[in-house]
Amino acid sequence: MNLFQRAEIIFDKIIDYMLLAAAVIVVLDAIVVSVDVLLRKFIGFTWPPLYEIITFTLLWMTFLGTTAIMRMNSHVKMDSVTGRLSPKAQALINGVTSTLCALLVVGIFFYTVKLTVSDYQTNFILATIVNPPKWPIEIIIPIGFLMLLIQIIRNAHGFFVTYKALSRQEQLAADHTAGIKKV
Helix, strand or coil: CHHHHHHHHHHHHHHHHHHHHHHHHHHHHHHHHHHHHHHHHHHHHCHHHHHHHHHHHHHHHHHHHHHHHHHCCCCCCCHHHCCCCCCCHHHHHHHHHHHHHHHHHHEEEEEHHHHHHHHCEEEEEECCCCCCHHHHHHHHHHHHHHHHHHHHHHHHHHHHHHHHHHHHHHHHHHHHHHHHHHC
């Protein structure tokens, strides 16, 4: 097993752990909100910062799960359009769009890193009930975009490998047909 294959295995495990963390957040949020609703209904008590904390966890849940969705190829796609194309054309279009997405995500990643570092350096505090520093809440955004970028690059590579393989098969079939016609 080479270094690249090991890195892919480690990357996939990180994605799995991120997805597990997102699932834990969903379960905890569901429990906490349910308890809050019951407490409010029966004894008239609610904890005011809860809504704010749930909002922060929803941000984390989203960015922890996005890369897994991209890895499973479960994101929104234009299957109604690309499904009518040949597998070779589908692979090419998916490879090109993945490459364009990677370029877009590179820009977003660098912008979010810059923003998070700036918020850390200035010790930016959110003007909310809890008044937390902003950077620990938003640190997941550049992390999520970095993971997403790596996965998009992996997907693009896979699409281009598929495209080359299908092109090779077509060429072999054409050569074989031409060879039969010559005899």
